[in-house]
Amino acid sequence: MKTLHPITSLLYFTALIGFAFVFMHPVSLGISLAGALSFMSLLEKHKALRFMLTFLLPLFLFAAAANLLFSRQGVTILAYFPSGNPLTLESILFGIAQAAMLVAVIAWFRCFNAVMSSDKLVYLFGRAAPALVLLLSMSLRFVPRFTRQMQIIAAALRGIGKDVTQGNALQRAKHGLKILSITVTWALENAVETASSMRARGYGLPGRTAFSIFRWTQRDMLVLAFVLTCAAAIITGAALGGLRAIYFAEISLAWQPLTFVLFAAHTILALLPSVKEALTWKS
C-alpha cells in the first residue's frame, strides 16, 4: 500500500474509513475492525499491539460504558439503575457498536497516517493548486526548525544560569516573549539566505513546473479499478437496504442474501493489504 500512488491510497482509505463510519451492522463493524487492526499490525509490527492494548481497548470499554449512562432507549429492559433509568439490551448493543465504530475509525486513520507521508499529502493538495506544494513543503520545513531553535535558545540561556522556566509567571512570560521575538528575528535572517538560495536556483522564472516522485503504474490502475468496483457495489447494495441496522426501539438487522454478498465484498476490500502481503511473503 505504501508504494501505491497517493491517489490510489487516498481513494482506498476514503472508502474504508467511510464504510467504518457509516455501516452500523455488527458484521460490517467486525469486518472494519478486523481489517484496520490487521493492517495496523502489518504497518507497525509490535508497536501496533501496544497501541491496541494501551489505547484502543480501554477506549472501546470506556465508550461502550459511557453510552449506557446516556442512552435510555430500547424496549428489552434488563434491569434498572439506582437512579430509576432502565438498562436495556438495545442500548448495550448500540454502545458496543458505537465503540467498535469509534475504534475502527481511529485504527483506519492510524493506518492512513502511516501510509500517507507528508510528501504524499503535499502532492495531493498540490493537485488542486501547484503553487501550494512549494508553500506547504516550505512550511513543513520551517515549523519544526522554528520550535527547535526556541529550544536551543532556552538551553543556551540555561547554560549561563538564565533558566527561563524559573521565576514567577510574569518573569517567565517576559522571557518567553524575548525568546519568541529573537527566534522571529532569527527566522527572518535565515529567510533572507533561503530566498537568495531560491533565486540562485532560478525561482521566479516564468513557466515553473511541479515535479513529484510518484508514478502512476499499471498496478495503481488495477488496484484503483478493483477498489472502485467493490466500493460501488457495496454502496449500491447498502442503498438498497442490504446493510440495514436499526437498534432502537427494537433491534432489526438485515440478513438477506444480498447482505452476505456485501459482507464478502467488504471483507475482501478491508483485508486487501493484509492478504496481499501474506501472499507475497508466503514462501
Add this chain to the structure above:
Amino acid sequence: MEIITMRDFSFTYSERKAPALGDINLAVQPGEFVVICGASGSGKTTLLRQLKPAMAPHGSTAGEIHYHGKLLSELDARTAAADIGFVQQCPENQIVTDSVWHELAFGLESLGEPTPVIRLRVAEMAAFFDIEPWFHQRTAKLSGGQKQLLNLASIMAMQPQLLLLDEPTSQLDPIAAAEFLATVAKLNRDLGITVVLTEHRLEEAFAHASRAIVMDSGRIFCDGKPREVGQQLRNMNHPMQLAMPTPMRLFGDCLTVSEARQRLAQLSIDPPAVEADANPPAPEKAPVLNMKDIWFRYDKYAPDVLRGMNFSAHAGEITAILGGNGAGKSTALGVMLGLHKPQRGKVIMHESRLAAVPQNPQSLFIGKTVQEDLQEITRDYAQIAQLCELESLLQSHPYDLSGGEQQRLALAKALLTHPKILLLDEPTKGLDAQFKQQLAKILDNLTQQGTSIVLVSHDIEFCAQHAHTCALMFDGQVITQAPARQFFAGNSFYTTAANRIATWAITCEDVLLFLQKKVTKKT
C-alpha cells in the same frame, strides 16, 4: 576562451564610502579550480558574489565582468540561474523544501523542465553523490555534512558550468569537510566543472586547487599555483601565512606532510634532543571538576552515549576534549552543565559558578543590540566588554556581527556571570586564523585570572597550541588524558600536522623556531 574575466573591477556597498573591492583583474579558464583565501573582511565573499548575478550585493560597480566573453549583466536570467551554481556557507539555510528528493528537483522545477527530465537528472545526482541511502529522508533529519552535499547536488542537477562556493565547509567537522571538498574536486577533475571556492581552512583546498588567490582589503595581491603563492607569502612574511597549511608555513612551497618530511630530511639536521627537563611535570593543580564513571543515554531505549566516562579539569587550566563525531563530547558538556542527568556516576563540582558557550554562539543572543544583550546579565559590563574587544560594537545588532565577533559576544555574556568554570563547545568553528589567535589571547587572560576552561573541539592545531591538558574521547569514554605535549607526542594519527612532519615537535611554531635556530647557528 576564459569562462570569467574581470577587468578593472571595483565595487562599493551602498551607504559605504570605501570600496569593498578595487582593481580586480582576473581571468578564469574553463576547468580551473581556484581557491580564494584571505582574512575575514578581505572581500573574498564579496568578490565571489559578483560572479552570480542573483547573489550580487547592492552597491555601485565599475569595470566589467564577462562570462564566456559576454557581459555578465546582460546574461539572460535562465542561463544565469542554470549555468552558474552558488553554494553558500550555512548548510541549513539554503535548503528550501522538506524532503531530499524535492530539494534535488527544486532548481529544475524553476527552469520549467518536464517531469521525465527531472526524474532522470535527480536520479543521476542521487547516484553520483551517493544520496540514494537517504533519498526519501526529511531534510531536517540530515547531518550537516549531508545537508551541504545535498545543496551541492541540487545545484549540480541544473548542470552548471561554473561552480561558486562560499566557505562551504566552515560549519562542518573536519571529516565532513574533507569529504565535501573531495566531492568538489571530483566534479572538477572528472566532469571539468570550473570551480571558484573561498575558504579559510586550506589544508585540503590547496591540495585540490590548481590556482590560489590571496586577497587583502579588497584587492588581489597574490595569484598563482598554490605552491607559488605559499612561497610568495613566505618571502613577504605576510600575516596570511598563519592561515596556510603547516607544510607550507614551514617550507613555503610544500603542500603535503610527506613533502615536508622529505624536505626536513634533506636538511639533514639532528633532531633536538628531547631534554628531560623540557617537560617538567606540571605541579598538580587542584581539581575543579570531576566526572566519575558517568553513564548517560538520552532515552530509555536509546543507546548509551557516555559509557563510564572519567574526567577531571584543574584550576586555571584549559582542558580540551577531542574526539570524533558521535564520541559523546557535546553530551559530556551537557552533563557537566547539569542539562543532562546521568543515569549512573557522579559529577563533583568544586566550584559552583559554571557557564557555557554553545556551539552556535547566536543562540545566546536575545537583545536588539550588543549592549542590550550584555545588560541582560548585568549593568556592570564595561570591563568584560573591553576584555572581549566589544566596545566598538555595542550598538550593532548581535546578528549583524561576523562569526568571530559573535563568538566574542557569547564569551562576554558567559563571563558576565563570573564563572569559575567556563565550558566552550567548538569555540573555533568557522573562525579564521586571526580570530583564533584573538580567542586564544582572551582564554589565556582568563586562565591567568584563575578561571578554568573546558573546551570541546575538533580543532587539533588549536588545542595543541593553547590547551594545557588534552583528553581524547572515544565510544563514550575518555581514553587518555594528559598534558598537551605528552598527549600529542604519544599519538601518531590523531595529532597535529607539525607532529607528523617532525616527531619531536607539536606545533608549527616549534619547528619554525628550531629551524631558525639552526639557520642562525650555521651562518
